[in-house]
Amino acid sequence: MEKRIELEKRGRNPAEIEELNLDNCRSTNILGLTDEFKNLKVLSLINVGLTSLKGFPTLPNLRKLELSDNRISNGLNVLHTSPKLTHLNLSGNKLSNLEAIEPLVKLQSLKSLDLFNNEATTSIDNYREKVFKMLPSLKCLDGFDANDKEVEDDSDDDEEVNGNDDSDDEDGDFEEGESDVNLMAVYDDNLEEESEGDDFEVNGSEDDLDDEDDDDGTIDDEDEDEDEDDDDHAEDGDEPSPKKRKQDGDQNSAV
Numbered sequence: 001m002e003k004r005i006e007l008e009k010r011g012r013n014p015a016e017i018e019e020l021n022l023d024n025c026r027s028t029n030i031l032g033l034t035d036e037f038k039n040l041k042v043l044s045l046i047n048v049g050l051t052s053l054k055g056f057p058t059l060p061n062l063r064k065l066e067l068s069d070n071r072i073s074n075g076l077n078v079l080h081t082s083p084k085l086t087h088l089n090l091s092g093n094k095l096s097n098l099e100a101i102e103p104l105v106k107l108q109s110l111k112s113l114d115l116f117n118n119e120a121t122t123s124i125d126n127y128r129e130k131v132f133k134m135l136p137s138l139k140c141l142d143g144f145d146a147n148d149k150e151v152e153d154d155s156d157d158d159e160e161v162n163g164n165d166d167s168d169d170e171d172g173d174f175e176e177g178e179s180d181v182n183l184m185a186v187y188d189d190n191l192e193e194e195s196e197g198d199d200f201e202v203n204g205s206e207d208d209l210d211d212e213d214d215d216d217g218t219i220d221d222e223d224e225d226e227d228e229d230d231d232d233h234a235e236d237g238d239e240p241s242p243k244k245r246k247q248d249g250d251q252n253s254a255v
Contacts, residue, residue, distance in 0.1 A: 001025050001048070002032030015039055023047060023066075030055035045070070053078045060084065068092045068114070077103040084109055091116040091142075098124055104135060112140040112151075 004025035009017065014036035022033075023046040030050075035057045043059070044066040051071045058081040065082070066089045073094035079085060086109050095101060096119040104110060113135065121127055121142070132138055132146045140151040 001027040001030070005032045018042065020044070029053070030057070033057050035059075057081070063087065065089070074100050076100065079103070080106050083107070086110060087112045089114040090118065093118055095120045096123060098130060098134070101131065102134065107135075108137055110135060110137055113138055114142055116142045 001022060004022055005020075008020055008022065014034070015038055017037060018039055019042040020033075020037065020040055021044045023044050026049050028049055028051045030053060033055070037057065037059060039061050040059050041061055042064045043062060046066050047069040049070065050067070051073070052075045053067075053072065054075065056078040060082065062082040062085055064087040065079070065085060068089045069092040071094050072090065073096065076090075079088070080103070085107050088104070088107075088110060091114045095115060098120065101115070101120060104113070113131070115121055115131075124130060128141055128144075128146075128148075131141055139145060143150060143153075145151050
């Protein structure tokens with residue numbers, strides 16, 4: 001156990017460590033775990049082979065202690081040095097009677113206790129009722145409350161948190177989709193505006209061409225009208241117009 005503790009420390013000061021896992025390191029009692037771990041909050045000693053808690057240190061800030069699958073039959077009074085303990089797992093041990101559990105009375109912060117697969121759970125008449133009565137602060141015994149309703153553990157809370165994270169991601173995806181739709185709408189609007197602009201330019205060009213044709217037609221009509229007026233004046237014996245006289249003079253000179 002001492003070697004395992006040194007390995008788990010990883011060069012850290014014991015006072016800095018809040019969680020320590022010593023599962024499956026073989027020892028019949030506590031060795032190498034000292035009062036220096038004063039800020040330890042979670043300690044796991046599952047399947048170590050403990051027959052007693054001899055050598056258990058003073059851990060004033062310990063909240064959760066895992067001692068399942070060992071061979072502990074008594075000596076729980078050493079846990080009094082951890083007054084803040086709220087969760088204690090002693091399942092799979094050798095506790096056979098109510099007297100072995102009685103030292104836990106002084107743990108006034110204890111809320112969850114697991115004694116599953118101990119002889120005491122079957123040898124004590126009205127086991128659950130007596131344990132709840134003996135430990136007033138207890139809210140959960142072997143996974144169920146005093147009304148035999150299952151109590152959710154911490155893993156359920158973790159799943160709930162993860163579920164919220166997933167829903168946030170889904171919301172984020174939805175917002176991203178909305179953004180894409182809005183961009184497409186703007187793009188379509190721009191295309192429509194450009195298309196309308198092209199139509200306007202084409203129509204404008206056609207109108208300009210029509211105007212030019214009208215101007216040319218007007219000039220030709222005016223010239224024809226002047227010629228007709230000159231001819232009328234000649235027939236009536238009136239004095240020809242200056243333009244007509246100039247044309248006649250040019251002809252005479254040529255002769």
